[in-house]
Amino acid sequence: MAPEGASLPIIDISSYVNPKASPESRQETAAALNRACIDYGFFYLTGHGIPESRLEQVISLARQFFALPLPEKNKIKRYDAGGPEGGDGARGYQGMGENVTQGRQDHHEAIDLYREWDMQKDDTKTPGTNKTLQGPNLWPEQPAELKPVYLEYIDQLQQVGKALVHAMGAALDLGPEAAEGTATREVEDEKVFVRNTDNSFWVMRLIGYPKLSHPAALDAAADELSCGEHTDYGCVTLLLADPTPGALQVLLKDGTTWLNADPIPGAFVVNIGDMIERWTNGLWRSTRHRVIHRGNGYRVSVPFFFEPNFDAVVKPLGKCVEKTGGEPVHEGNTYGEHLLGKVFSNFYG
Ligand SMILES: N=C(N)NCCCC[C@H](N)C(=O)O
Ligand SMILES: O=C(O)CCC(=O)C(=O)O
Numbered sequence: 001m002a003p004e005g006a007s008l009p010i011i012d013i014s015s016y017v018n019p020k021a022s023p024e025s026r027q028e029t030a031a032a033l034n035r036a037c038i039d040y041g042f043f044y045l046t047g048h049g050i051p052e053s054r055l056e057q058v059i060s061l062a063r064q065f066f067a068l069p070l071p072e073k074n075k076i077k078r079y080d081a082g083g084p085e086g087g088d089g090a091r092g093y094q095g096m097g098e099n100v101t102q103g104r105q106d107h108h109e110a111i112d113l114y115r116e117w118d119m120q121k122d123d124t125k126t127p128g129t130n131k132t133l134q135g136p137n138l139w140p141e142q143p144a145e146l147k148p149v150y151l152e153y154i155d156q157l158q159q160v161g162k163a164l165v166h167a168m169g170a171a172l173d174l175g176p177e178a179a180e181g182t183a184t185r186e187v188e189d190e191k192v193f194v195r196n197t198d199n200s201f202w203v204m205r206l207i208g209y210p211k212l213s214h215p216a217a218l219d220a221a222a223d224e225l226s227c228g229e230h231t232d233y234g235c236v237t238l239l240l241a242d243p244t245p246g247a248l249q250v251l252l253k254d255g256t257t258w259l260n261a262d263p264i265p266g267a268f269v270v271n272i273g274d275m276i277e278r279w280t281n282g283l284w285r286s287t288r289h290r291v292i293h294r295g296n297g298y299r300v301s302v303p304f305f306f307e308p309n310f311d312a313v314v315k316p317l318g319k320c321v322e323k324t325g326g327e328p329v330h331e332g333n334t335y336g337e338h339l340l341g342k343v344f345s346n347f348y349g
């Protein structure tokens, strides 16, 4: 475990949420963000403007859903949408143990929501496979306020996601061209995150974690996990969790130390996803994390994944390739292809 008192940096994003903020305050935010992304790939986000009362309501509604009897929850069980092997659709309720990470069953249940699929779009680019993500979201009937409250919350989160990727674009390049807005490659780079997320194929998970029943194993590799070690797939994850401490753990840069990312009231825990790592050619890393909930009570979390557009082609930015020694880490493909590869290995059976 990490040294006593160690904790993730705190980034105040208000200068990018407020359209009238000064260039100086934005540069300060961008510089702090750059450090946080290099050193941790994880940070707390404040100044986002979503009231704490809304955050509490979101957690409380998810908790009410998970407390329902199983047959009620199964009314929105993810349906068979015909994946590659006739597999299940990704939208809807998944029971305990249905999600798999690194080949092992996780100890959580969840509802997965995605941006509504655009059926008008030409789907021939990734034939067949897209079915898993098609169809409407499955919303629970109970609690009745869940759907309207979440729809509003998702709108609010998309605004925060936009402000954040804008700041991240600026954080990658603080040169004079960026400030003046002249059309150099640097300025183009700054806009890459904004342009490729303007139709973000976002994901939201409502997750319920019962306390793990087995004692910690002597060999950590044999431990039961609430959610196994992984990276997130896209741009930035805005995680809202109930106050339970000691559950979410973040792997530090040394590759061996795990740091607890305990919640701070009113703040999101934010982390970088795989697509930002690829764009920055590894300058900012998609940090590994896991959940081990042995504390008290039933833990609830609601991560929102602000992702690139489904058909955004993601490849390392020239400037970042230069900064990191000249070799691109990936030849590039679409975010949709990356996502589908992940989703297909995420379910048991
Ligand atoms: N949409 C996102 N990012 N979901 C993250 C889920 C991480 C666990 C998943 N079973 C995995 O192995 O990736
Ligand atoms: O519940 C948490 O704290 C994190 C969940 C997570 O990492 C994920 O769903 O990707």
Ligand SMILES: [Fe+2]
Binding pocket: 230, 231, 232, 289
């Ligand atoms: Fe995650």
